[in-house]
Amino acid sequence: MERGSVHGLINDQNKIHTQIKKTNPINKRFLFDSTVSSWTTTATCTLYGSFNTGSSDSFQANSSAPKFLINYADGSEAWGVWGRDTVSIGDINIGDMSFAIGQHSTSEIGVCGIGLPGLQSTAAKGYEYLNLPAKMLADGIIQKNAYSIFLNSSKGTQGSVLFGGVDRSKYKGDLVTLPMVNTYFTGKQVRSTIALKDITLAVGRKKVKVTDGSYGVLLDTGATYTYVSESVFHSIGKSLMGKYDSSLNAYLVNCPGKDAGTINFDFNGITIDIPLGDLTTSFAEDICMLTIFPKMGSNYFTLGNNFLRYTYVVFDLEDLEISLAKANYGGNPDIVEISRYIPGAAKAVGYLSTSIASSFGTGTIVQTLKYATASGSIASSEISGESTRSSSSTSNSMLSTSTSVSAKVLSLSTADAGNGAGLQGILGLLFGVLLNIFV
Template identity: 40%
Template sequence: MRLNSVALLSLVATALATTAPFKIDFEVRRGSSKDDLSPDDDSNPRFVKRDGSLDMTLTNKQTFYMATLKIGSNEDENRVLVDTGSSDLWVMSHDLKCVSAPSSKRHERSFGHGTGVKLNERELLQKRKNLYQPSKTIETDEEKDSSDKIHNKIFGFGSVYSTIYITEGPGAYSTFSPFVGTEGGSNGSGGSNTCTSYGSFNTENSDTFKENNTYPFQIQYADDTSAIGIWGYDDVVISNVTVKDLSFAIANETSSDVGVLGIGLPGLEVTSQYGHTYQNLPLKLKADGIIAKSLYSLYLNSADAKAGSILFGAIDHAKYQGDLVTVKMMRTYSQISYPVRIQVPVSKIDVEGSSGSTTNILASTTGAVLDTGSTLSYVFSDTLESLGKALNGQYSRSVGAYIVNCNLADSSKTVDIEFGGNKTIKVPVSDLVLQAGRSTCILGVMLQSSSSSYMLFGDNILRSAYIVYNLDDYEVSLAQVSYTDKESIEVIGASGITNSSGTGTTSSSGSRTSGSSTSTSTRHSAGSIIAKPMYELLLSLLVAYCVLV
């Protein structure tokens, strides 16, 4: 039986219309001073470009992934931080007012909090007001003097463990903005509008911009930065793909030095407090048929690597080993039936002590937010104290962290974190150690406020896992990372990850102990299901046509 040409053309058109992933490739740079971060001293990044994919040019400051967007008919270029801990896109107005942030902002950012998690109204009233008070910790005058020196080095400009992720591409550029927080130039030198140094948007020059007649935009983050402005929608170009009528905010006043592209859950959108959510970028990509699922996978690569990636609408099976296990996100609030944050249950944290025995330092199952906007990680006081003791560390009130032996930077020990009761990610202790001086090191796991209902895992933990964020089904899939340049990409269809269903525990995070409801799953092995590239499908159709005609 022959296929007629119309039917064949229809098949080809369908194949061409099939959704494909787009990949964010980023280069990683680290430095202790402005000179170290100069683009002249860095090697050119290596990009992998494929048909049907979308490359987003990124820069990461501490653990922020910076994408370049072109907004409106005037295509104003804006570089914004990609953040899983918030859900709104906002950019700078061309004539905005830069204001100073509280002094604590500088400390929070230097300690890796970054933009981090967007705070809701309730949490803004419960901001941390006291430092950790560990038991059995006594400092001599000599130790205090030493701690003050470490404190100044850590909190000062150019902290030794700042992480900068940079990518270059057509039209991309590299800039650096020190966290000074002066009037007239937020987080930069005074007297200049440095909070627009990463770009701004002039609404009056765009013929396609439409302002919403809604509540004003207002947001505050865990690092005390904030922004206020208006809502609207316009066309946004990401590489060669145009997202039509994307909703975003334009800040008229901010204490931040860069806008934010929040790609978290809709429940964390600023508008949710008024009973309304909208399609942020991941959801709009799906609605417009650019990807089939509001899903993206994160590969940070090793601590000393020069490249990593975020892949939207697909999974790279080469980037993990063993099984990819899916864990249901936890309900954030008991009165809301769906998750608001990307938060998953952690059932156990095993660490090897000095005696060689392994101990679970987590008292009960606790929710953890997986946040690309945080360099470091934050746990509760009992867990932090147990971890510090297991590593023979001593807590310093002045520094606000555990001081540990620098030999741990070369240790083969791991901290084993179990998610959902059946998936363990091994985190090298060496990734958790930060050099704070020639012979002084600190533990890169900090205190989470007792008023919080969740722990927070940042870059130094997340880099040990390959993570797939599924916003449609409120799921996170995790596997032990495999550091490699190889690729084996599967485009995820509307049905989700094949052969992998939810596993783990769902509960309200108002209590650290999870509920008992669970769901079972089969495990998805690395590389077991690989989608055929589009060119293979088209080639097959053409061959069939030649044979049948």
């Protein structure tokens, strides 16, 4: 296959998923997630394609592996057995690939996990396997267990993952490298977390810092939105003069105008600025819901796709580093191979002195900001009274975990993917991915 050739992944609402062919061939679609184990549904789940082990002449069950069981935060789950088979992406064949067979599942679509091995569902039982990028490295398809993520526009529904390479046309300035930090403070690294120095709200010349220390943050392609500590959540909502809605566990704010301001994420060497309007979603007339939510029961933040839309990210799973740059939505592809180091990346100024808090702070920092609203007025006081949802806003609410939308295969096929609800525990952005394998 030619270097830099493009192969299709599939897009669907609240999910990132790819089409992979097993032998004979059998087409199967998976949610694409940077954290969890890889597993597929059996022949009884047909919405996104099915995998009948009896129809593959190369499938081998792994009787020595523990039983497969995985649970997600919303109660979704799958369980079954482990096995091996040859999987193909375009012209690339990956033999003896390990994945689980979800014989019983509350979801109709499987998962292609590409995170660190310590987060695999069987890691606690001593069974770890080579996931997709690790197996590509072992087979000599790529030169380093690393991949880059890019969403093609701040408002778009497409993105790309580049295994073993970096596209220099997709970011501005320099790639800044940060070490992964262990939010568990013991044992080996299991999550792709880095240190976030602070979060600042900026409107004109006025800036308000809403964090009270450095925290570990997970860059998660499987999360649609951003999740922070409860104190930071309230600091942001109150500083924007929002009204907290306990039934939504969210803040309602005046819809920001185009030039309302930004929320800035400072990583001690690079700052990613996100327009306020892109961290909200329409809720009712002139009222928006802030899509930054509180994260409970965890000591790290999660930055999802409403953050990643503005960021070019390179995950280096060998050296346990992540490189960031501001996303660039223009330019012709300029793909370079990753060998020993990430090309064009430089270590952050504070690389050797990275530290994070071991727990969330409890103080709420509030300094209100006046910003331009979408209606042309200035948000200068807190929203009062109960907001009434419009029927259109309610049906299209980005909080919905079962929204359906037709999807289309982007290169391997042009057939409609059909409608259906996603796996609620690992929501992702509506995201049509182009898979580039650098060989």
